[in-house]
Amino acid sequence: xxxxxxxxxxxxxxxxxxxxxxxxxxxxxxxxxxxxxxxxxxxxxxxxxxxxxxxxxxxxxxxxxxxxxxxxxxxxxxxxxxxxxxxxxxxxxxxxxxxxxxxxxxxxxxxxxxxxxxxxxxxxxxxxxxxxxxxxxxxxxxxxxxxxxxxxxxxxxxxxxxxxxxxxxxxxxxx
Numbered sequence: 001x002x003x004x005x006x007x008x009x010x011x012x013x014x015x016x017x018x019x020x021x022x023x024x025x026x027x028x029x030x031x032x033x034x035x036x037x038x039x040x041x042x043x044x045x046x047x048x049x050x051x052x053x054x055x056x057x058x059x060x061x062x063x064x065x066x067x068x069x070x071x072x073x074x075x076x077x078x079x080x081x082x083x084x085x086x087x088x089x090x091x092x093x094x095x096x097x098x099x100x101x102x103x104x105x106x107x108x109x110x111x112x113x114x115x116x117x118x119x120x121x122x123x124x125x126x127x128x129x130x131x132x133x134x135x136x137x138x139x140x141x142x143x144x145x146x147x148x149x150x151x152x153x154x155x156x157x158x159x160x161x162x163x164x165x166x167x168x169x170x171x172x173x174x175x
Contacts, residue, residue: 009149010127013156017120020050020159023166024113027173032112033105036172043169044106050159051115057155058122060138064148065126067136071145080143084153089161123152 032044083089106112137145
């Protein structure tokens with residue numbers, strides 16, 4: 001029996017985004033906006049980061065599916081190949097030049113819930129349709145080129161990576 005890679009990746013994506021959705025109930029807005037340190041993000045800022053980045057990843061998925069074979073010969077960076085081979089980011093604090101510790105805080109919990117829910121619905125609708133001819137790729141700013149399935153996997157790995165950050169913030173919030 002052949003394993004449907006799309007179904008497996010979609011199941012993992014849904015599982016990981018559901019963790020983020022479920023745990024919103026663990027926090028008040030004040031807790032979500034509390035920073036664990038001076039140059040650190042609050043959990044609310046982490047949620048907003050996940051929503052913004054994943055929304056962009058979804059745009060890339062859509063573009064890949066529409067591009068047919070554009071950039072299909074292009075490859076991902078060697079560092080990306082290692083991340084994909086391990087199906088996860090390294091267990092380390094990673095620097096991102098676009099991370100601003102003073103980025104905005106969420107307005108309310110509903111903003112976060114709606115953002116995550118919208119992304120989940122959009123991703124599931126996108127992959128509910130078979131795209132047999134879609135081999136196009138779009139460029140990640142640091143990891144070079146991904147196809148739609150790689151973007152889906154990358155989105156899930158990115159959310160899962162931030163679960164480690166969530167645990168560190170939880171330790172500060174809950175002692």
